[in-house]
Amino acid sequence: MDRKEYADLLLKTEHDYEYYEKKYPKRNLKEGAIVTRLAPSPTGFVHLGSLDCGFIDRVMASQSGGVCYLRIEDTDTKRTVDNGINMIIDSLNKFDITFDEGVTKDGEVGDYGPYIQSERGDIYKAFAKKLIIEDKAYPCFCNKEDEEHIKEIQTKNKEQIGYYGRWATCRKLNMEDVIEKINNGEKYIIRLKSRGNPNHRIKFKDEIIGKMEIPENNLDIPIIKSDGLPTYHFAHAVDDHLMGTTHVIRGEEWLASLDKHIDLFNNLGFDLPKYAHISTLMIDDNGTRRKISKRKDPWADINYFHKEGIPNEALVLYMATITNSNFEIWMNQNKDKSYKDFEFSFSKMPKGGTMYDHDKIINISKNFISTLTALEVYNRAFEYAKEYDSELLELLIRYKDYSVAIFNIEREQKKPRKDIAAFNDVKNQIWYMYDELYRPEIYDWQKITDLDDIKNIVKTYLEKYDVNDDKETWFNKMKEVAGDLGFASEMKEYKENPDKYKGSIADFSTVIRVAMTSKSMTPDLYDIMRLLGKDRMLMRLEMIK
RNA sequence: GGCCUGUUGGUGAAGGGGUUUAACACACCGCCCUCUCAAGGCGGCAUUCACGGGUUCAAAUCCCGUACAGGCUACCA
Numbered sequence A: 001m002d003r004k005e006y007a008d009l010l011l012k013t014e015h016d017y018e019y020y021e022k023k024y025p026k027r028n029l030k031e032g033a034i035v036t037r038l039a040p041s042p043t044g045f046v047h048l049g050s051l052d053c054g055f056i057d058r059v060m061a062s063q064s065g066g067v068c069y070l071r072i073e074d075t076d077t078k079r080t081v082d083n084g085i086n087m088i089i090d091s092l093n094k095f096d097i098t099f100d101e102g103v104t105k106d107g108e109v110g111d112y113g114p115y116i117q118s119e120r121g122d123i124y125k126a127f128a129k130k131l132i133i134e135d136k137a138y139p140c141f142c143n144k145e146d147e148e149h150i151k152e153i154q155t156k157n158k159e160q161i162g163y164y165g166r167w168a169t170c171r172k173l174n175m176e177d178v179i180e181k182i183n184n185g186e187k188y189i190i191r192l193k194s195r196g197n198p199n200h201r202i203k204f205k206d207e208i209i210g211k212m213e214i215p216e217n218n219l220d221i222p223i224i225k226s227d228g229l230p231t232y233h234f235a236h237a238v239d240d241h242l243m244g245t246t247h248v249i250r251g252e253e254w255l256a257s258l259d260k261h262i263d264l265f266n267n268l269g270f271d272l273p274k275y276a277h278i279s280t281l282m283i284d285d286n287g288t289r290r291k292i293s294k295r296k297d298p299w300a301d302i303n304y305f306h307k308e309g310i311p312n313e314a315l316v317l318y319m320a321t322i323t324n325s326n327f328e329i330w331m332n333q334n335k336d337k338s339y340k341d342f343e344f345s346f347s348k349m350p351k352g353g354t355m356y357d358h359d360k361i362i363n364i365s366k367n368f369i370s371t372l373t374a375l376e377v378y379n380r381a382f383e384y385a386k387e388y389d390s391e392l393l394e395l396l397i398r399y400k401d402y403s404v405a406i407f408n409i410e411r412e413q414k415k416p417r418k419d420i421a422a423f424n425d426v427k428n429q430i431w432y433m434y435d436e437l438y439r440p441e442i443y444d445w446q447k448i449t450d451l452d453d454i455k456n457i458v459k460t461y462l463e464k465y466d467v468n469d470d471k472e473t474w475f476n477k478m479k480e481v482a483g484d485l486g487f488a489s490e491m492k493e494y495k496e497n498p499d500k501y502k503g504s505i506a507d508f509s510t511v512i513r514v515a516m517t518s519k520s521m522t523p524d525l526y527d528i529m530r531l532l533g534k535d536r537m538l539m540r541l542e543m544i545k
Numbered sequence B: 001g002g003c004c005u006g007u008u009g010g011u012g013a014a015g016g017g018g019u020u021u022a023a024c025a026c027a028c029c030g031c032c033c034u035c036u037c038a039a040g041g042c043g044g045c046a047u048u049c050a051c052g053g054g055u056u057c058a059a060a061u062c063c064c065g066u067a068c069a070g071g072c073u074a075c076c077a
Helices: A003-010 A017-023 A048-064 A084-094 A121-133 A144-156 A175-183 A232-242 A252-268 A303-308 A312-323 A327-333 A358-370 A374-388 A390-398 A400-408 A423-433 A451-464 A471-484 A491-496 A505-517 A525-543
Strands: A035-038 A067-070 A101-104 A107-109 A137-140 A189-192 A201-206 A210-215 A222-224 A247-251 A274-278 A280-285 A288-291 A353-355
Touching: A003 A121, A003 A175, A017 A121, A035 A048, A035 A247, A048 A067, A048 A084, A048 A247, A048 A274, A048 A280, A048 A312, A067 A084, A084 A101, A121 A137, A121 A189, A121 A222, A121 A232, A121 A252, A137 A175, A189 A252, A201 A252, A201 A274, A210 A252, A222 A232, A232 A252, A247 A252, A252 A274, A303 A312, A312 A327, A312 A358, A374 A390, A374 A400, A374 A423, A390 A400, A390 A423, A400 A423, A400 A525, A423 A525, A451 A471, A451 A505, A451 A525, A471 A505, A471 A525, A491 A505, A505 A525
Parallel strands: A035 A067, A067 A101, A247 A274, A280 A353
Antiparallel strands: A101 A107, A137 A189, A189 A222, A201 A210, A280 A288
């Protein structure tokens, strides 16, 4: 039996690797264009880290005039979830991450498919066969127990752990042994026959981390599992070669397997793509840093931000901010531009580990919302309420114009109000504007706490108040009434002689503000009063008790 | 244990031999403006870049060691 027949016996394939090499031609790219890919597993949720990676894939491909495609890595059949693929596509789309090629909701786009790994079984096997024929791979019949046993001895002897060299017993099997075992129906996997020597060091340059040196791989890593599907490492080498990926952008946790990937690319005779290992998103957990996890950190799932009412755009801006530290400075100088106009670079991406900063996201969100028009805020609040707050939704529907007017207070101007940090905060900011939710409240920290005094102040003022007053008149009337009732109408006068007065104009207006809104912190009182109207204010006066 | 990576203020971080009396942002604290708050303006907030040694006229920046942190060490990705 020659090696070709031997390989055929080990792995049945429809085509050989030459067929696939021919089927997928080299890409025609313009100078400097890069090809990136996002390769998530359809496990039923999208990790914040995947979003970050997808953001970088998209942005780096776009700005170079290249291609960014979506590949689905579902070789772990135990973890794949129904509809997981659509979920990934939908989620990513919301964050402005779209793909030029690969898996879409209506089938696949592009010349390098299939883009779903579970549908590429024949391709992986064809390349594994190539390795077997060239004596660079071999079948292994060891089971879990055998490997555990090896590991135990290795640990005791303080030797390198793993399947390699003299420990790799199946490596020594000759063709006859193998054929006999197969005829006996024994299960097997295919392993790489590594010729690496860990005493040799490979010089390598990562696009982000820069120069580094790692020992050569000498482990006979599995490339085809017993279920016939490839391991991540093997699929990575075959796919990224065939699909023409120029830049493999992935999480830092993969850095440790780089030696294996280099070994694989060399043995397969493929050119090594460029690598960019992006730093892991970390969280400060009681003083120690750790990788964010979906179990412990709710925000690891990007749906969390939707529930919080944080706009997708804000999260994208946060991604941009942590991707290149100089982005934030640029953005502040180019407020009218899109993040897509910024030129991101690998060299400015963080090394090591990026701290997840929720305060920063809130701040970005607050600034972003402040740039929206009143109607946009209304629409977004509406969408949010539709899912999470039926009480607010009802009010927004019943009083649409009124609500838009509320959102418009101090909004559409050069320096807009920045009170809404996220849409889950909307009700907390404006509830008192709706009679349905309004509850009167008087606070003991107020300068004036006597109920009769308060009622008298509000009543006297409301008698003079006219909804049609312009702002200046409005304020002059307030000063006038304040003066009549023994308050200082000018702050300066009050500061000079505080004992002469019952309080300042500020104290006076606080009485009105609290009596009308039951809050001490509100937007512009003039606008609020115009929206409430005299009748409703008189009603609120009656409610004081 | 082994291998890889990192360590700059309250926080995220910029800076990779002299232009750093260490950028910027967030947070915090003052003051100003002001009908309140928010916003805005002004100012404060690291005598110092984990520690020890070395190279150099000169180090946060280069080299070595130590400590600490993280990642990987699956027929998971």
